[in-house]
Amino acid sequence: MHLRLFINIDHVATIRQARRALEPDPVQAAALCEDAGADGITAHLREDRRHIQDLDVDRLKATLRTPFNLELACTDEMVAIAERLAPHHVTFVPERREEITTEGGLDVTREPERLEAAVRRLKAAGIATSFFIDPVPMMVERSHWMGADAVELHTGRYAERPDDDRSLRALHDAARQAAALGLAVHAGHGLTTANVGAVAAIPEIEELNIGHTIVSNAIYVGIAAAVRTMRAAMDAGRPT
DSSP, X not given: OOOEEEEEOHHHHHHHHTTTOSOSOHHHHHXXXXXXXXSEEEEEOOTTOSSSOHHHHHHHHHHOSSOEEEXXXXXXXXXXXXXXXXXXXXXXXXXXXXXXXXXXXXXXXXXXXXXXXXXXXHHHTTOEEEEEEOSOHHHHHHHHHTTOSEEEEEOHHHHHOTTOHHHXXXXXXXXXXXXXTTOEEEEESSOOTTTXXXXXXXXXXXXXXXXXXXXXXXXXXXXXXXHHHHHHHHHHHSOO
């Protein structure tokens, strides 16, 4: 199975918003990522619009040649935006105003009726849905109950301590459980070329969402080269 690489371009917009300038343009960066072999583009439209802006997601939807994964909080405003944009995929993520980046997986046991209603609305619009969750059996099972098409496993704990076998084993177990339930399995958060191999080797995982390290490495080598380097690191870890 080909392991898809989706590039999260949020931090291109973070650099732009530091000056409230016109550049760097995340939409232009997305096009360069596609040229370099990215299988899709991910962007998180936050409620406080700290990086990606509404105009960015409109332009992305209009210009991308690969699938668009829109990350958002489960609010009426955001679900309505997703219905209007009709991206290929919507990933529901937790969101707190004070956090620097998403710090953990979505607790799908909180306000399940709201999540289920959002999933139904997006399914009616022909939009696939995913929950960004910690690799915990209950979270995987509840995601299935609520009708998600996929789960994205939060790899942050593994990325912080890649030598801890327990965190990698949790990802293996959650991926196997999700696939057995018929869910597509994605993963991401904190992955770099140094640690991505072990996650890429998990056979049930179909897609990785990677952003910060791509933007960081692009400062040194350029974004196209950063994407190609990540693609090579993923392929090296993938079973043939």
